Amino acid sequence: MLKQLEGSHAVAEAVALCRPEVICAYPISPQTHIVEHCGELVREGKMGNCEYMNVESEFAALSACIGSSACGARTYTATASQGLLFMAEAVYNASGLGLPIVMTVANRAIGAPINIWNDHTDSMAMRDAGWLQLFAETNQEALDLHIQAFRIAEQMSQPVMVCMDGFILTHAYERVSMPTQEQVDQFLPPYTPQQVLDPANPYSIGAMVGPEAFTEVRYLAHEKQLQALDVIPGIAAEFKAIFGRDSGGLIREYETEGADTIVVTLGSVAGTVKDTVDEMRADGKKIGVVTVGSFRPFPSAALREAVKHANEVVVLEKSFAIGFGGVVANNIMMSLQGTGIHVHTVVAGLGGRPITMPSLHRLFDTALKGELEDMHFLNLQWDIVNAELQRQREQIASGPTAESILRNIQTDTARGTPTPAAE
Amino acid sequence: MTKELTAEQKVKFYQKGTFTVGNRLVDADNRSVQASMERSNAITSGHRACQGCGEALGARYALDTAMRVTGGQMIAANATGCLEVFTTPYPETSWQMPWLHSLFGNAPAVASGMQAAMKAKGKKTRIVAQGGDGGTVDIGFGCLSGMFERNDDVLYICYDNEAYMNTGVQRSGATPGGARTATTMPVGEAYPGNVFGTGKNLPRIAMAHNIPYVATASVAYLQDLEAKVEKAMSLEGARYIHVYVPCPLGWGCASNATINLARLVVETGFFPLFEAEHGKVTATRPIRQRVPIEEYLKPQRRFAHLFKTDAGAEAIRKLQAMCDHNIAEYDLLREGEETLA
Ligand SMILES: Cc1ncc(C[n+]2csc(CCOP(=O)(O)OP(=O)(O)O)c2C)c(N)n1
Ligand code: SF4
Ligand SMILES: [Mg+2]
Numbered sequence: 001m002l003k004q005l006e007g008s009h010a011v012a013e014a015v016a017l018c019r020p021e022v023i024c025a026y027p028i029s030p031q032t033h034i035v036e037h038c039g040e041l042v043r044e045g046k047m048g049n050c051e052y053m054n055v056e057s058e059f060a061a062l063s064a065c066i067g068s069s070a071c072g073a074r075t076y077t078a079t080a081s082q083g084l085l086f087m088a089e090a091v092y093n094a095s096g097l098g099l100p101i102v103m104t105v106a107n108r109a110i111g112a113p114i115n116i117w118n119d120h121t122d123s124m125a126m127r128d129a130g131w132l133q134l135f136a137e138t139n140q141e142a143l144d145l146h147i148q149a150f151r152i153a154e155q156m157s158q159p160v161m162v163c164m165d166g167f168i169l170t171h172a173y174e175r176v177s178m179p180t181q182e183q184v185d186q187f188l189p190p191y192t193p194q195q196v197l198d199p200a201n202p203y204s205i206g207a208m209v210g211p212e213a214f215t216e217v218r219y220l221a222h223e224k225q226l227q228a229l230d231v232i233p234g235i236a237a238e239f240k241a242i243f244g245r246d247s248g249g250l251i252r253e254y255e256t257e258g259a260d261t262i263v264v265t266l267g268s269v270a271g272t273v274k275d276t277v278d279e280m281r282a283d284g285k286k287i288g289v290v291t292v293g294s295f296r297p298f299p300s301a302a303l304r305e306a307v308k309h310a311n312e313v314v315v316l317e318k319s320f321a322i323g324f325g326g327v328v329a330n331n332i333m334m335s336l337q338g339t340g341i342h343v344h345t346v347v348a349g350l351g352g353r354p355i356t357m358p359s360l361h362r363l364f365d366t367a368l369k370g371e372l373e374d375m376h377f378l379n380l381q382w383d384i385v386n387a388e389l390q391r392q393r394e395q396i397a398s399g400p401t402a403e404s405i406l407r408n409i410q411t412d413t414a415r416g417t418p419t420p421a422a423e
Numbered sequence: 424m425t426k427e428l429t430a431e432q433k434v435k436f437y438q439k440g441t442f443t444v445g446n447r448l449v450d451a452d453n454r455s456v457q458a459s460m461e462r463s464n465a466i467t468s469g470h471r472a473c474q475g476c477g478e479a480l481g482a483r484y485a486l487d488t489a490m491r492v493t494g495g496q497m498i499a500a501n502a503t504g505c506l507e508v509f510t511t512p513y514p515e516t517s518w519q520m521p522w523l524h525s526l527f528g529n530a531p532a533v534a535s536g537m538q539a540a541m542k543a544k545g546k547k548t549r550i551v552a553q554g555g556d557g558g559t560v561d562i563g564f565g566c567l568s569g570m571f572e573r574n575d576d577v578l579y580i581c582y583d584n585e586a587y588m589n590t591g592v593q594r595s596g597a598t599p600g601g602a603r604t605a606t607t608m609p610v611g612e613a614y615p616g617n618v619f620g621t622g623k624n625l626p627r628i629a630m631a632h633n634i635p636y637v638a639t640a641s642v643a644y645l646q647d648l649e650a651k652v653e654k655a656m657s658l659e660g661a662r663y664i665h666v667y668v669p670c671p672l673g674w675g676c677a678s679n680a681t682i683n684l685a686r687l688v689v690e691t692g693f694f695p696l697f698e699a700e701h702g703k704v705t706a707t708r709p710i711r712q713r714v715p716i717e718e719y720l721k722p723q724r725r726f727a728h729l730f731k732t733d734a735g736a737e738a739i740r741k742l743q744a745m746c747d748h749n750i751a752e753y754d755l756l757r758e759g760e761e762t763l764a
Contacts, residue, residue, distance in 0.1 A: 021540065021543035021544065022536060022539045022540055022543055024536060024539070049543045049544075049545070050543060051539040051540070051542050051543045053535065053536070053539050053573075054573070055532065055535070055569050055573075056565055056566070056568065056569035056572075057565060057566075057569070059528070059529060059532070059565075059566070060529065060531075060532035060535075060565070060566045060569050061532075063525060063526065063529035063532035063533050063536065063566065064532045064533065064535045064536030064539065065536055066523075066525050066529075066533055066536060067500060067523070067525070067532070067533035067534060067535065067536025067537040067539075067540065068536035068537060068539050068540035068543075069536075069540075070523050070533075070537070071498065071536075071537050071540035071541065071544075072540065072544070073539070073540035073543055073544065075536075075540075089526055089528075089529075090525070090526060090529060093525050093526055097525070197498045197521035197522075197523055197537070198521055199495050199496050199497060199498065199520065199521055199548060202518065202519060202520050202521040202522070203521060203522075204510075204511055204513075204516040204518045204522045204523075204524075205522070205523045205524070206501075206507075206511075206522075206523050206524030206525055207511040207513040207516065207524070208507075208508060208511060208512070208513065209513065
């Protein structure tokens with residue numbers, strides 16, 4: 001059924017169709033509308049026997065999910081940003097214990113400076129925590145990925161993070177096709193846990209493991225992720241057979257045929273990138289796009305295949321490894337080792353700075369001309385950076401950086417200099 | 424059917440000269456769960472606790488009782504700490520019940536999730552969570568308070584040995600003033616062991632949540648502990664039992680001193696035994712033979728420095744004052760009551 005829904009509500013309704021038994025979350029923008037609507041659906045009796053728990057922190061939320069999942073209950077949670085970091089210890093624990101929890105991350109920047117807007121720093125901080133990480137491009141895909149996530153998680157006995165851009169997707173009203181309960185039931189069978197705490201067959205779970213087996217346990221977790229490289233496309237294909245649309249999978253190619261330059265990105269910005277590429281293609285420019293759908297496991301082979309005829313790859317990412325460079329780009333460089341394909345890193349959209357078509361046009365044109373630097377910050381306001389560096393050189397006790405910058409921008413505006421355009 | 428135990432039972436016999444009641448002397452209904460061939464051995468033998476470990480003793484009595492009350496329909500969530508480590512030197516495990524260790528600071532929340540799963544599935548399986556004093560009063564405190572406040576159907580048992588034993592005896596929020604730990608080393612007159620803060624009385628904090636049941640227990644009074652666990656398991660909602668468990672290794676006492684110290688801590692008034700329901704104290708255990716705090720302190724090397732300096736003497740006075748306060752607060756010297764010893 002087609003519905004005009006806020007992204008968060010679409011996700012909550014999709015979760016409801018998956019018949020979760022325990023939902024436990026702690027509110028944080030921009031995830032709030034998801035958990036609020038889940039709570040509403042439970043209270044309205046639209047989630048069967050689901051227990052909805054309000055707890056005192058994200059750490060408790062994921063910990064409660066660990067308890068319920070270990071007892072064999074289909075379990076869901078959602079968070080973002082500071083919340084994901086607050087539960088970090090439990091994030092690693094859930095995957096180490098092999099518990100198929102599904103968690104939405106409504107991607108948001110991490111402070112300080114505190115910032116509620118979108119980027120991918122939160123998910124990327126947990127990229128090596130052993131969870132599978134799927135990134136949604138649209139609200140429809142976010143909805144679909146949740147249904148697929150329960151299948152993948154339960155089949156692999158591994159937790160899955162569905163990452164969707166905060167505000168850009170969570171708060172956007174869009175038309176989505178909402179599956180029927182029958183379709184979801186056909187796709188997602190009741191949960192049969194690989195391990196369950198049961199008095200009839202008592203297990204001890206969570207024992208200490210020393211050097212004699214720790215590496216093997218870790219390797220097996222890696223092995224599971226490698227298996228997921230086959231499972232994810234398989235489940236996407238099954239999904240298509242039942243629901244009739246392409247959603248999920250490892251990567252998505254767009255206009256890659258004959259492209260000399262391929263932009264690799266993930267999340268909602270792929271839409272803007274594709275629109276830009278359409279215009280550039282119309283001008284005869286040889287550029288294409290690859291969207292990474294699964295960041296963990298990282299689809300190295302599929303990616304290598306998709307870009308093999310290109311000369312260069314421009315990685316456009318909303319994350320940044322401070323002191324080094326790109327996070328996604330780093331993964332892509334490792335995947336393309338030995339291919340000779342040049343990889344550029346473009347860090348963009350941090351803390352919600354809009355990524356617009358005009359700036360993408362400029363960026364991609366520079367790349368096509370062979371003039372793009374290896375590491376580029378899209379729309380970085382150098383005048384602000386330099387002014388602050390200058391101030392810090394002049395004054396040892398120069399005060400807090402972020403606040404000083406804001407004050408100076410204000411003063412500049414008052415003097416009539418326009419605020420640096422975010423575009 | 425066994426007769427229902429109440430936490431403070433009237434028992435006529437006890438052996439002269441000791442305060443212990445041998446199982447042989449009480450009628451069958453009042454005997455310890457451990458005296459029964461049907462005991463569940465929730466923590467079976469072969470674990471790696473130190474000799475004389477009060478925590479191993481307390482956990483075994485508490486869990487076997489809970490297992491009996493629930494007919495074995497029980498799951499445990501365990502915080503990181505000695506109990507977790509010494510029971511699971513894999514490939515061996517002492518647990519003959521479903522048991523999950525997740526993290527140091529989240530056992531109450533894990534247990535909350537477990538009870539939610541049971542509710543969703545319509546199962547009657549009960550949930551017990553447990554941790555040391557560090558896992559309970561410090562790092563797990565937020566999760567514990569949340570579990571209390573929501574009144575989740577969980578019995579939480581804290582095994583209080585007054586420090587972080589598993590990591591080598593560092594101070595916790597439950598370490599008493601004056602005690603030597605690896606992070607509160609006494610130095611001359613300036614530093615007589617742990618500081619005297621304002622205290623963090625978790626049983627009282629639990630009571631402030633108005634939860635259905637709070638009790639304190641000590642491993643010197645095992646039948647009392649059993650009775651309290653039984654009482655707790657007869658109730659629904661959030662319940663809390665704080666068990667005093669001497670740790671020979673961390674306290675620097677003989678391994679055969681465990682029971683004696685666990686008794687002295689009660690007889691000095693330092694650790695009052697009581698029960699509370701919905702925020703009100705409903706029963707206390709009177710002191711049978713009052714002893715000064717020195718008698719409790721002397722067998723423990725963690726307090727040895729207190730007997731060498733003026734600052735130490737002052738610390739002892741403070742500890743005695745705390746005992747006096749408890750004795751007055753809980754009316755522990757009242758006459759004419761006989762209780763199960
Ligand atoms: C987040 C975290 N911080 C610190 C530790 C290290 N640690 C493990 S057990 C423990 C102390 C346990 O003390 P307590 O809870 O009193 O239990 P005991 O060992 O004394 O029975 C500490 C500090 C940890 N495992 N996790
Ligand atoms: S260190 Fe203490 S608590 Fe830990 S096992 Fe030994 S006696 Fe028990
Ligand atoms: Mg301790």
